[in-house]
Amino acid sequence: MKYDIKVTRTNNSRVSDVDFDNIPFGRLFSDHMFVSEYVGGQWINPRIEPFAPFLIHPGSMGLHYGQSIFEGMKASLSQDGDPMLFRPEMHGRRLNVSAARMCMPAFPEDLFLEALHMLVGMDRTWIPPKEGSALYIRPFMFANDEFIGVKTSQTYKFIIITGPVGPYYPRPVSLLAETKYIRAARGGVGDAKAAGNYGGAMLPAKLAQDKGYDQVLWLDGREFKYVQEVGTMNIFFVIDGKVITPSTDEGTILKGITRDSFIKLLPELGYKVEERPLSIEEVVDAYHSGVLQECFGAGTAAVVAHVDKIAYKDLIMELPPMEARKVGEMAKSYINALRAGKIEDKWGWIVPVKTEALVG
Ligand SMILES: Cc1ncc(COP(=O)(O)O)c(C=O)c1O
Known part of the structure; x- marks a missing residue:
């Protein structure tokens, strides 16, 4: 050492x-x-x-x-x-x-x-x-x-x-897409894990809970148009077989390590991941066309939290049931098995604690 x-x-x-x-x-x-x-x-x-x-x-x-x-x-x-x-x-x-x-x-x-x-x-x-x-x-x-x-x-x-x-066996969460408050804006501190980001999110989260939703789905701070993230998780959608997660290059979204892991591992499991701006209207259109297949949050605490409902303005989008939540479930099992040392760690993500640290 x-x-x-x-x-x-x-x-x-x-x-x-x-x-x-x-x-x-x-x-x-x-x-x-x-x-x-x-x-x-x-x-x-x-x-x-x-x-x-x-x-x-x-x-x-x-x-x-x-x-x-x-x-x-x-x-x-x-x-x-x-x-x-x-x-x-x-x-x-x-x-x-x-x-x-x-x-x-x-x-x-x-x-x-x-x-x-x-x-x-x-x-x-x-x-x-x-x-x-x-x-x-x-x-x-x-x-x-x-x-x-x-x-x-x-x-x-x-x-x-x-x-x-x-x-962590979280039940699926319901989200309220927030159209009044914002979490982060371009040029702000959204991509820092700064304590104030969480303090500022508490009132909107409480108001969403008062309306019966578990968490806020944050939209962008300029137009309330693009999906950003959720509470302490990044967000993934499966639309018509494609996995989509909002890109982080505007600096308004925390660059999650679970997110990064999913972007690398999902292609290995047969799913290409698109990192790009995703508008809430695209989610709504996918819902109306019957191709909104999955939505899940990704973060260290839960690994994956499935989403069963998203409210946006007057629309309530109910997502398909548990049996259909394949991508999120697969990603979660993979990370948990990797963490338990049950599958080969081809990326070198698992770091054994050094033996010098194990004495005593
Ligand atoms: C705001 C926010 N977004 C996303 C995440 C997910 O990041 P990670 O996968 O590194 O836990 C977290 C948790 O750290 C978070 O607090």
């Missing part, structure tokens, strides 16, 4: 209290966390310490001015019980895309990877064994100058916490 990451182990592991057959999403945290501070133009004091709350100054800029970014990724167990990460280098790169857009310092990608290997290696008994379960990993960074006034912070904190998550 290249970096000197100081390790302080807990004397009091909580892992034996966990019921791995019954894990609530997002509420359990494993024994350790990685922490480093950015001071004087460099990241210092990288360390792994027992998971614990920490003090924060009430004037800490990250609480006030939104320089706050995060990542979401998973570690799983191979069939032999070895811990594995899924495309960790892509998450490190995307963290730094978000950092650059929010005028925050890059976190060295090799240190990011080393920290992940060590932390997941140390807390490997927290990885749930069932296929589809995982250790969810949450790296995040926030501005930490103690200062009231809008400027770029000079100090930051970078932390990685983890926690087990159960197999």
Whole structure:
């Protein structure tokens, strides 16, 4: 290992209290966390310490001015019980895309990877064994100058916490295509995983839920014409046998790692994927012509969430039933089998946790 990451182990592991057959999403945290501070133009004091709350100054800029970014990724167990990460280098790169857009310092990608290997290696008994379960990993960074006034912070904190998550068997979701609020606009921060993007989405999501829909289907910020993404997922449609997902080149859509994986793997399974602007009118026309076959969200948490209904203005589009949801189901099973080490990993997406990190 290249970096000197100081390790302080807990004397009091909580892992034996966990019921791995019954894990609530997002509420359990494993024994350790990685922490480093950015001071004087460099990241210092990288360390792994027992998971614990920490003090924060009430004037800490990250609480006030939104320089706050995060990542979401998973570690799983191979069939032999070895811990594995899924495309960790892509998450490190995307963290730094978000950092650059929010005028925050890059976190060295090799240190990011080393920290992940060590932390997941140390807390490997927290990885749930069932296929589809995982250790969810949450790296995040926030501005930490103690200062009231809008400027770029000079100090930051970078932390990685983890926690087990159960197999995600989401029921199909219903979507409301949003025609009043927007998530992102050209030139904005839509392709950064910035905390404020999620804060801004909460009111429209609540209003959609009040109308009986699970999530908002975001349309573009200029014309409310082109489909963008959903909550914490990118969106895929199957129209007349073709798989279509909105292109991300306007910078208004988060470049999902699940999305990228599907774009690479679906052609191997016999489906060409078109990445292009997709208008909501094209979806409506496909629905009326009987060729809207599937719609699903793609993201780390669920891998795939099928969509059973999309509302757009006065039209409610009911999608074909479960038996017809072939493409999304196939993509999901493939990723889960890959994560469980059951099929050959021809892309090198599965990264075994380094053996040096497994001692102790
Ligand atoms: C806004 C948004 N879009 C898409 C995604 C899917 O990205 P990924 O597949 O990397 O989880 C996420 C989740 O990170 C997200 O928050």
